[in-house]
Amino acid sequence: MKPLRIGITGGIGSGKSTVAKVFEAFGIPCYYADSNAKRLMVEDDEVKSDLIAYFGEELYPDGVLNRSWLAQKIFESEEDRQFVNGVVHPAVAKDFERWADEQSSPYVLREAAILFETGGYKTSDANILVTAPEEVRIERVMNRDGVDEQSVVARMRSQWSDEHKSKLADFIILNDGNSTLIPQVQTIHEAILSRANQAN
Structure with missing residues (x-):
């Protein structure tokens, strides 16, 4: 069930x-969407490749997500914010469903x-x-x-x-x-x- x-x-x-x-x-x-979104931006290869294709390699200098650079981009541009949401939200929704199916609580x-x-x-x-x-x-x-x-x-x-x-x-x-x-x-x-x- x-x-x-x-x-x-x-x-x-x-x-x-x-x-x-x-x-x-x-x-x-409880599944915390915000912290899991941050995790997926680091761990999920599909999310990473979509973000790199849009923002360029400078988003992950030395393979590490540059959070402050991304935050600035999202803050300054509605278009950038919508793009990131369009990549991250579906990934979080999918991850949540996977996680929820593993739980045994009502x-x-x-x-x-x-x-x-x-x-x-x-x-x-x-x-x-x-x-x-x-x-x-x-x-x-x-x-x-x-x-x-x-x-x-x-x-x-x-x-x-x-x-x-x-x-x-x-x-x-x-x-x-x-x-x-x-x-x-x-x-x-x-x-x-x-x-x-x-x-x-």
Whole structure:
């Protein structure tokens, strides 16, 4: 029996990774799309050759991915960003499916920052949105990344609003620093387990 695929996402500073860790404490495996995307850009020969064909050999000087150079390219050019996403996102989706099929739990999580923006949510059996007030998110990212408020707000504006995403989410978790996470996660966990049992 294949486990259900559950997406988990949230805007920058929402604390979606923290929430994913709570699910892991309930015994649910989580696939972190961002860290796996970075791994695939280093390990997957097809991804590497597509990127080199587009950007040239300077992307991998001495065979090592020049992350800061690529980040600059993506930041400066929408065309470059779309190309990288077009190569990396399908590779991540394929890698996630391979990984999910190897799990023996009733469901698995796929944690991804832009799950709704990329349309990736459509392949999930259900989707969880982690939310927090904007001022809380700004403060978290400023403390975490050592950046100013202006740059955090710019990054937030490049993502969909919580209001937009909440219309597509099956479950919403409030992670504002005051609301306790465990009861919220437990309620959703039980609802998904019940759905998984029905699917059997």
